[in-house]
Every structure is written in C-alpha cells, then in structure tokens.
Amino acid sequence: FERLNYWDDVHSLNMSPMKDRMVMELTNDASVEVVEDEKIVTQREKVMKHDLNTCKDKELDFEVPFELRLRDDASPDDDDIVTIHQLVVSFDIDFAVSGTKVVSFSTGCQSTPTHWKQAVMWFDPVHNCPALSKGRGEVMKGTFQMKRNAQNHRDIDMTVRWETGRSGEDGTWVRAMDGVLKRSLIA
Numbered sequence: 001f002e003r004l005n006y007w008d009d010v011h012s013l014n015m016s017p018m019k020d021r022m023v024m025e026l027t028n029d030a031s032v033e034v035v036e037d038e039k040i041v042t043q044r045e046k047v048m049k050h051d052l053n054t055c056k057d058k059e060l061d062f063e064v065p066f067e068l069r070l071r072d073d074a075s076p077d078d079d080d081i082v083t084i085h086q087l088v089v090s091f092d093i094d095f096a097v098s099g100t101k102v103v104s105f106s107t108g109c110q111s112t113p114t115h116w117k118q119a120v121m122w123f124d125p126v127h128n129c130p131a132l133s134k135g136r137g138e139v140m141k142g143t144f145q146m147k148r149n150a151q152n153h154r155d156i157d158m159t160v161r162w163e164t165g166r167s168g169e170d171g172t173w174v175r176a177m178d179g180v181l182k183r184s185l186i187a
Contacts, residue, residue, distance in 0.1 A: 026122040042068040061147035154187035
C-alpha cells in the first residue's frame, strides 16, 4: 500500500511512526480525489438510479444492496489474494430535457476526470481491509447507505455494511470477512 509504505523510507529516513497518523487521516472522513482506473480492482456497480426531473427529495437518502466482483485484470493469477483498500463512489448523469439534445458524462474512474472527481472511502489498512480471491470466486457484498447529515444538509453520511465470501458447494454463503465503514463527505 503505497501511501503507507512511503513513510518507511523518506529520503533515507525511517518515518514509519507517521503511518498511524496517516491511517487516522485516511479513515476519518471520505475524501474527494481523482482515482486512476488502473487502481480499481472490482467491476463497477450501479447502486441507484434517479430521474432528477421526477424524483422526490426523500428519495435522495437511500440504502441499497451491492455486490462487487474482481475485474478480470485485477490479478494475473487466480490464486492471488487481492486487497481492497478503498471504495470509490462516482456518478453518471444524463441531462435529458424534452425537446433538447441529451448531454451525458461520467465522474467514474474509467472516464476523463471532471471537477467532481470521486468520493473515496478508505478501509483501515492496518486492521480491516477486505481481500478477495478470484480463484475461489469470492465477492464483496452488503448494503450502501447514503443520506444527508442531520447537522449540515450539505454534508453526506455514507455507511457500508460489507462482507466477503463465496457460495459453498451446497449453495450457502461462506463468509470470510466483514465490517462496517462509516464516513462523511464534508462540503
């Protein structure tokens, strides 16, 4: 993990005590960054669709299930374990008004960056980063909740309840890891 390992050798100085501070900063709130598509190890998952011409205000706070699978290019070897360090949230939008040309774009990592970038929620890289094995058919699944903050309606609170695992031979779910990720995106 590049951001933490950097502190092991900063111009030939061991600054590894900074790692704890870095973990605290990464895992405190969601951040807004440009994430390169090459850093993404799972397939994209659409969790919500809104028609902004007709949706109601209360629909903008939601909780939905999700399931993430490793991308084919996430690991060259099926036996490799792939660690997920962050969840990246983006949106695609169509400005579609009757009688006008539709304008569309994506803020996803696979597209040219926009000024919106992506919202990034870091897992705790020391204590609880999910890991998946493509060879064993493991996935990450759970629920994603997004709602406006009660104190400041411009802030967004996100909660991800997740678990990794696979279907067993009898079809039952075999859990490997689980956790809860709570982050706020501060306006």
